[in-house]
Amino acid sequence: MMVFYTQSQLKQYLQPLKAAKKSIGFVPTMGALHNGHLSLLHQALAENDVAVLSIFVNPTQFNNAEDLEKYPRTLNRDVDLVKELSEQIVVYAPSVDDIYEGNTVATNFDYDGLDNEMEGANRPGHFNGVGTIVKKLFEIVQPNRAYFGEKDFQQLQIIRKMVAKSNMDIVIVGCPIFREASGLAMSSRNERLSTKGKEQAALIYKTLTQAQTVFNDKDVKDAEAFVKKTFESQPDFTLEYFIIAEVESLKTIAFKKPNTKYRAFIVVHLEGVRLIDTIELN
Known part of the structure; x- marks a missing residue:
């Protein structure tokens, strides 16, 4: 299993695979992985030649500094979990500087009003941060398919809108919510x-x-x-x-x-x- 910490290393690794027309499935996460994330990886592995997982706690989508600070960061454990699942998964775990290159600000997106509902109404600027990081990651990885859980259904619809408006040739795959035995949505x-x-x-x-x-x-x-x-x-x-x-x-x-x-x-x-x-x- 390969773990990369910079986009230049990741691109160098993926370039010959793309040249060989290998399909790439991508699962973007903020880490603290659980079985819900692993279910996305299972699907990405089943439907593509290569699966890439990113682990990055994105600062521009938090409008609460305390929430950002408290967000669990468990990179070593996450990498071990992924390795147990499959040696074929590529992990990208960048720093803030590697992603934002010294300019940690969100881009403003037009989501045709999808961002004004629910989470957007309660968390101003949140979906601009989401769109910013997902677009950056898509540009780095250039996947054929990207996988998102339906628990964050509004986010899923917004990413679909962003991809359509940006004319990106990426299939966005929504995956069922993975739950604990009690029914609690995994998070x-x-x-x-x-x-x-x-x-x-x-x-x-x-x-x-x-x-x-x-x-x-x-x-x-x-x-x-x-x-x-x-x-x-x-x-x-x-x-x-x-x-x-x-x-x-x-x-x-x-x-x-x-x-x-x-x-x-x-x-x-x-x-x-x-x-x-x-x-x-x-």
Whole structure:
């Protein structure tokens, strides 16, 4: 397994593979790897000749300095996990200077309003940071396919929009959410939860599945009221938002329309950790 710390080293390694028409699958991550990340790598390995994994905690997508500081950094452990999975994976673990070359600022993108909803409304500038790093990584790796988990569904849609508007010849593959046995969506942030917190956090997915039933049997306001009531009865949780939105536009809805796909999105805080999840509704 190869580990590169600079883009020049990575490009030098990948150049002959590209010349030989080998397909490259790419999984960008911020490290603190878990089985959800490994499931993306499994798919990248299955569908491509070469799989590249990046590990980089991107400063321009954090609008909270404390959140950036607390984000887990476990590079040695991550590399060991990847090595156990396959010797065929290439790891790119750059420094901030290698990526941003002394200019650590985000580019402004036009996402046709996708960034104004949900996470964008609550985290100003976040998706400009996401678009900036993903575009830079795509330009460095030049993959045929890139793999993202559906847990960050808004991010997935925004990356698809960025790729289309930038005329990049990359297939963006959305992969199902990988969950703990309890239903808790796997996330690097889960490492900050206590054992009790992880057990409690199973309520998030349980509530989403119940809200899915309420939505399909009744309507939007009934599902919203159910979720609000559920978390009001749980003093350890703080519900930041529960939103039902159209899949394509990510616009919040008030009523169901025929022949339209919807998803529910939720953010809750538990033990000082911000946890997100999402589920298809119909």
